[in-house]
Amino acid sequence: MKCAVNMSSLTANGSRELKTLAGFAAVFVLLFFLPLGVPRFDHAIYEGLALTKWYAQEHVLLCLIPAMFIAGGISTFVNQASVMRYLGPNASKPLAYGVASVSGAILAVCSCTVLPLFGGIWKRGAGLGPATAFLYSGPAINVLAIVLTARILGVELGFGRAVGAVLFSIVIGLAMHMVFRREEEAKAEAAAEMPEVEVKRPLWQNVLFFASMVGILVFANWSKPAEAMGLWANIYAWKWPLTGAFAAGLGVTLGLWFGFKWKELAVAALPVVVLSFAFPHEPLIPFIVGCAGLAVLCDRNEGEGREWLEATWTLGKQIFPLLLAGVFISGVLLGRPGEEGLIPSEWVKQSVGGNSLAANLMASVVGAFMYFATLTEVPILQGLIGSGMGKGPALALLLAGPALSLPSMLVLRSIMGTKKVVVYVLLVVVMATVTGLIFGQLF
Numbered sequence: 282m283k284c285a286v287n288m289s290s291l292t293a294n295g296s297r298e299l300k301t302l303a304g305f306a307a308v309f310v311l312l313f314f315l316p317l318g319v320p321r322f323d324h325a326i327y328e329g330l331a332l333t334k335w336y337a338q339e340h341v342l343l344c345l346i347p348a349m350f351i352a353g354g355i356s357t358f359v360n361q362a363s364v365m366r367y368l369g370p371n372a373s374k375p376l377a378y379g380v381a382s383v384s385g386a387i388l389a390v391c392s393c394t395v396l397p398l399f400g401g402i403w404k405r406g407a408g409l410g411p412a413t414a415f416l417y418s419g420p421a422i423n424v425l426a427i428v429l430t431a432r433i434l435g436v437e438l439g440f441g442r443a444v445g446a447v448l449f450s451i452v453i454g455l456a457m458h459m460v461f462r463r464e465e466e467a468k469a470e471a472a473a474e475m476p477e478v479e480v481k482r483p484l485w486q487n488v489l490f491f492a493s494m495v496g497i498l499v500f501a502n503w504s505k506p507a508e509a510m511g512l513w514a515n516i517y518a519w520k521w522p523l524t525g526a527f528a529a530g531l532g533v534t535l536g537l538w539f540g541f542k543w544k545e546l547a548v549a550a551l552p553v554v555v556l557s558f559a560f561p562h563e564p565l566i567p568f569i570v571g572c573a574g575l576a577v578l579c580d581r582n583e584g585e586g587r588e589w590l591e592a593t594w595t596l597g598k599q600i601f602p603l604l605l606a607g608v609f610i611s612g613v614l615l616g617r618p619g620e621e622g623l624i625p626s627e628w629v630k631q632s633v634g635g636n637s638l639a640a641n642l643m644a645s646v647v648g649a650f651m652y653f654a655t656l657t658e659v660p661i662l663q664g665l666i667g668s669g670m671g672k673g674p675a676l677a678l679l680l681a682g683p684a685l686s687l688p689s690m691l692v693l694r695s696i697m698g699t700k701k702v703v704v705y706v707l708l709v710v711v712m713a714t715v716t717g718l719i720f721g722q723l724f
Contacts, residue, residue: 325613325622332612332652333605342565344394345601346572347498351491352401353593357585358487358539359405368407370458370469381414382450383422391653391683393604395419396692397596403696408468409461413705414454416693421446421684426659430679433659437724438672442679445716449680453708460704482538490534496527501568521564525557528571541582549574600692607688611652618661629665633678636671636721638714644674645713648682649706658682673721681713
């Protein structure tokens with residue numbers, strides 16, 4: 282028996298060592314044959330670094346950090362039984378999918394910013410169906426993006442994107458639930474056996490707490506509209522005062538219901554107010570100081586505050602490195618808007634012309650792997666349509682692109698596993714392809 286155990290251990294160790302050796306060999310071969318000096322390769326590396334720099338400047342501070350605080354708050358302050366009741370496997374399907382499918386109308390986030398939020402509700406026990414419906418709808422159902430699509434690309438594409446995104450989120454969620462129904466049934470049984478947990482505060486207090494953070498996330502990232510008139514332009518003019526108002530509301534909720542000391546809240550808020558007036562044209566400075574102050578407040582608040590910070594930090598360690606790596610690889614392969622990576626843009630233009638099955642499939646696949654920041658997909662598509670892209674492939678890219686990207690796939694794999702990510706990506710690509718094909722025949 283002892284000999285058999287030793288042999289098994291040796292076999293396992295040998296397998297691990299072979300994998301390590303294979304990894305070393307792969308890295309060595311890659312470095313040995315690295316095509317430095319080849320113009321396209323050098324430019325692709327530059328594009329990867331440039332896209333990563335742009336993402337760090339435009340999305341990490343204003344999008345990712347607030348989203349991580351929200352996700353950490355979900356993990357800490359939201360009762361697991363409540364999540365199971367409204368979004369769990371046994372929850373009312375119309376309620377669960379209805380809420381998840383229209384969440385993007387409020388959030389207006391990209392495919393990467395939604396990941397911490399998805400991770401938060403997933404870890405608290407949300408059913409796979411409602412969770413993936415939320416995952417898709419978060420970046421897909423963006424009111425401003427849909428309005429911009431209709432105005433620039435045409436009413437048909439705007440309408441098709443709005444209807445398709447809502448239906449996609451529900452159908453994809455239901456399909457994920459059916460494919461993995463055994464796991465969902467096991468989760469439902471486990472939820473039924475969960476003991477009742479004491480609720481520390483009523484639901485409405487948690488709602489106001491999260492609403493204040495969502496308000497910060499939404500208005501801090503309110504994009505400048507193309508025209509200087511209208512509702513969107515007026516909101517943009519007041520984006521930072523509105524962000525500050527929601528931040529003040531967050532401070533009030535922390536002081537009233539979460540045990541934070543008023544004196545410490547005032548000390549943390551003072552430099553933010555002073556810097557806002559000292560640097561009125563550099564809003565990132567007080568915003569960064571405010572985020573740092575919140576982190577210090579959480580660390581000083583033993584109990585829930587420190588748990589909130591630890592949950593936020595745990596998500597950050599899991600998500601941030603994979604996101605940056607994914608954005609870099611995406612830039613190397615496809616470049617930034619208007620620039621080329623390793624894959625020539627001419628190939629993409631030639632592949633998405635007309636309304637064939639191949640064109641729609643190519644548009645869905647390219648959209649799924651390329652990283653689109655919020656609203657950038659519209660001018661990119663405008664250029665592709667001008668180069669001969671059909672309306673069907675255009676809609677396919679609109680339905681697959683904002684909701685997926687290579688960076689988001691890497692992070693999702695670490696959250697819910699390879700099998701679920703593969704099924705989710707295939708569902709999005711296939712549905713976008715079929716929808717684009719039908720849309721192209723009709724219009």
